[in-house]
Amino acid sequence: MTRARAAAALVLAACAAAPPRPPGPPAVRLDRAWPVMGTLFRATATAADPASARRALAAARTAVVRVDSLMSTYRPESEVSRLNAAAGTGAWTRLSAGTAAVLAAALDLARATGGAFDPTVGPLVRAWGFHGGEGRLPPPAEVDSLRALVGWRTVELGGGRARLGLPGGALDFGAIAKGYALDRAVAAMRATGVAGGMVDLGGQVAVFGVPPDGGRGWPIGIRDPRRPEDVLGTVVLEAGSAATSGDYERFFEIGGTRYSHVIDPRTGRPVRGVAQVTAIAPDGTSADGLSTALFVLGPTAGPAWLAANRPDVTAVWVADPGGRPLDPADVTVAGPMADRVSIDLP
Ligand code: AMP
Ligand code: MG
Numbered sequence: 001m002t003r004a005r006a007a008a009a010l011v012l013a014a015c016a017a018a019p020p021r022p023p024g025p026p027a028v029r030l031d032r033a034w035p036v037m038g039t040l041f042r043a044t045a046t047a048a049d050p051a052s053a054r055r056a057l058a059a060a061r062t063a064v065v066r067v068d069s070l071m072s073t074y075r076p077e078s079e080v081s082r083l084n085a086a087a088g089t090g091a092w093t094r095l096s097a098g099t100a101a102v103l104a105a106a107l108d109l110a111r112a113t114g115g116a117f118d119p120t121v122g123p124l125v126r127a128w129g130f131h132g133g134e135g136r137l138p139p140p141a142e143v144d145s146l147r148a149l150v151g152w153r154t155v156e157l158g159g160g161r162a163r164l165g166l167p168g169g170a171l172d173f174g175a176i177a178k179g180y181a182l183d184r185a186v187a188a189m190r191a192t193g194v195a196g197g198m199v200d201l202g203g204q205v206a207v208f209g210v211p212p213d214g215g216r217g218w219p220i221g222i223r224d225p226r227r228p229e230d231v232l233g234t235v236v237l238e239a240g241s242a243a244t245s246g247d248y249e250r251f252f253e254i255g256g257t258r259y260s261h262v263i264d265p266r267t268g269r270p271v272r273g274v275a276q277v278t279a280i281a282p283d284g285t286s287a288d289g290l291s292t293a294l295f296v297l298g299p300t301a302g303p304a305w306l307a308a309n310r311p312d313v314t315a316v317w318v319a320d321p322g323g324r325p326l327d328p329a330d331v332t333v334a335g336p337m338a339d340r341v342s343i344d345l346p
Helices: 003-017 050-071 079-085 097-112 122-127 140-147 177-191 284-309
Strands: 028-036 039-047 155-158 161-164 196-201 204-209 218-224 227-237 240-246 251-254 257-260 274-281 314-319 331-334
Touching: 028 050, 039 050, 039 177, 050 079, 050 097, 050 177, 050 196, 079 161, 097 155, 097 177, 097 284, 122 140, 177 196, 177 204, 177 240, 177 284, 204 218, 204 284, 218 240, 227 240, 227 314, 240 284, 274 284, 284 314, 284 331
Parallel strands: none
Antiparallel strands: 028 039, 039 196, 155 161, 196 204, 204 240, 218 227, 240 274, 251 257, 274 314, 314 331
16 A cells, blocks of 8 residues: 555544534524424424424424324324224224334333233223323222223234224323324434434423534433422433333322322232333334333333343433432432433432
């Protein structure tokens, strides 16, 4: 090799080894918010010009609205509602690729968690009053009979269609559809060629590309479950998603006991002892599904499950402190980004 060639090769090698330089702040940052999926959808785009940012935000909104129309159990005409209406009749319901993908992901997670996560938990969610109704304590006999309707093995999925085996069975994508919607929103924004973006559906976020300050990542706050307006910690995400399941999102109290909307399908009852779980994953569907699954598995079994099944995911559990203030000992962090999660408790 000539000396000039050798020098060029060295320069190339140096370029390949150096981390990419942050490109500097993008020219434009645009934020929008719309009510959708029973919550607020917020989107931020960073771009070279306002028209590109606007295009990206409109595409994100369209993507989320479409997921809601396909998968909401609050809409009788959605694919999931039609599938539920046909439960136990033997009839198949045709599914769009998106709904089939979410159902497949939910069934995979159900299998991997031994049923701690279960998309057929619908009848129990309704019985406890977490599907638009009033919170109530169903009698144990009712819980037992509904538990017989819950089980991911009652779902058949294949060839773009699905059916539920038992009459009265019902899918509920409340634990996973928002994350999938974030994935579709990110894909739609990326397709417009925008520099970067952040999408947020009721506290579940996904980010990609260049942040508004042109730095290396998007700072994400982790809420304090007992003071949800405050943050308990932060993590800086370059890309991917963070989803939080909290016992303060939907709950009721009877006799001083808090009953919250994450149900352990194995007992048929709301999970006790956990206040919040945040899951940080490469994609929104995983983060959302796992935030709920790890809430059920809890901070004792959860970290080992994560290491064995999803070593790419980081999670933060906050134990229910009862009446006293939160303490650092209530917080468990596990996973590859554990060092980058800063917890700010006295
Ligand atoms: P998230 O806020 O993502 O944890 O989702 C909670 C919602 O998921 C609840 O409101 C129910 O609709 C549903 N859900 C509750 N328990 C479970 C469970 N064990 N597996 C799957 N979905 C659940
Ligand atoms: Mg979830």
